[in-house]
Amino acid sequence: MSETDNTAPGPTAEDEPRRDFLVKLSLGLGGVAALAVGVPVVSAVLAPLLQADPQTWRKVGTLADFDIGSTHLVKFENANPVAWSGVSSESAAWLRRDSATAFTAFSVNCAHLGCPVRWEPGAGLFMCPCHGGIYYKDGTVAAGPPPRGLTQYHIRVSGHDVELLTAPIPITDITAS
């Protein structure tokens, strides 16, 4: 850059530190801006991991509704439905009354890939429509691909009400089998 040519446009040597500073400033501020916007965006993406997963006791019927020895499909609302859930907040479980006070409740989700298992009263077996998983009455695997038995829910009787502790959809991990 020649000394005499200072009317010409373009950077000069004195400008260099200044430009250097401005480049750094713009990158730095840009980073801060991205971070500021990024936090709420990433939170929205990760929201399902950030909330606690609550569990709630839900009434699924009264003692009079269930005969000893019989198995019923009970429906209940999941633990934290949002206002626009509609019927999609419903969950179901297979409930069996073992004695006057004892109940067993099984998840309807097959331990294989989660399809809804059906109780076949005649056969006394749970059968899955997807890949032929079959479970005995006690939830253990009788046949097919499921690597483990049906998940159970906690059940309690309070007064005359039968209550069930809601739970997440059981996810079968790789350690099963």
Add this chain to the structure above:
Amino acid sequence: MKILRSIGAWLDDRLGISDTVMPLARHLVPPGAKWSYVFGSAALFCLILQVVTGLALTLLYQPTSSEAYQSLQFITHQAVFGRTLRAIHYFGASGMVLLVGVHMMRVYITASYKFPREMSWISGVFLLFLTLAMGFTGQLLRWDSNGVWSAVVAAEQVGRIPVVGTYVARLLLGGDTIGGQSLSRFYSYHTLLFPGLLLGLVGFHLYLVIRNGVSEPPVAGRPVDPKTYRQWYQAMLKKVGVPFWPTAAWRDTLFGAIVILSIFGLALLYGPPELTTPPSPATINTNPAPDWYLLPVFALFALMPAKIESYVIFIGPILTVIGLLALPFVSNAGERSPLRRPWAVFGSLCVVVFVGALLLLGEQAPWSPKFTAQPLTAGLVHSSDPQVVAGSALFYNKGCLYCHLIDGHGGRRGPELTEVGRRLTPGELEIRIVNGGGNMPAYGGVVSKKELAALVAFLGTRK
């Protein structure tokens, strides 16, 4: 007239149509490409069709867990042309998956992924997976009980990924159960995230076609040499190249139009897939099964030995992706002609047969209990022996008929029993029923002595 011409000239000057766009449209392509090169552009036509019809569907669709089902009913049964619109979008998805598959196969068989088109292949691999992801999230948006259960099955599959599986499953469902938060996620993936990525990548894919040129039809004995290929290709174009528009493009346009019209025809003829029951996860009498192009995957999971399944579910996709991405680097020079690469042709054939067979098996789904089986009629029982009659009733009642075929009635999960009385003695029958084995539950704890005797008596008459 003069006014129109000056408007045209003004637009041309400001937009640069003759300067920038026309040279692109007229870029030289190798001659002789003919009909085998039309599948990629047809897939692009399908994508555009999907964007346009998808956009129209969002005008009618309510993406909330409580209202999606009703809005779909509205689209299917009330909205003007809504039924056709949904059907076009449905068949368009099938068309796109099919054409992407055929295009990929053509590129592989003619080795068009070799130097210098490695990145075209790699972007294509991502486009394939995005296409499948679109298909999957799309069928979920039907948000009937089938859609809900598909979401559960998807969550279960990603749940098998070691360490992070459960978290990924939660992210997918938007929580630890299906609920109001679930559909919003899939809607966002299907209408914003994946299409955004898809369109961006398609732009990149096309840009690469312009940059590196369309691959010339392979000739046996003329291998690709990265050192000289580019020079040779340019020289060849200069000598014999033809302008893409209109010399080569009319085939793409014609084939694309035929594809779109076929999709439209199928849509009019068959309509969209019927919705099943409303999206309550408590509705358990469903048979969740994906649309046909994902059935092979579904069938694979059903037929795989359960022991290795957890591993295959996450290692399989990883290996597939790595293999596909590595391909252009493993073989980026040498012969391109399928005549000189018999193993490549054979391999592609194997893939087609394998996927086709899985699809066929998926369609027949003989591995599930057939819940719709009806009790055997008196005519089929053809015996008045009360024990045999009782046995035949038990055979239905205990669920045996769900899995075993007798005279064409029943399921196909287990062996056919039409003539089992010839094969097995009553003693052997008893042992099988009581102990089960293989894919049969042990019925010992399920049937009483008397019931067992009746069942054996009934089966003994099957000769």
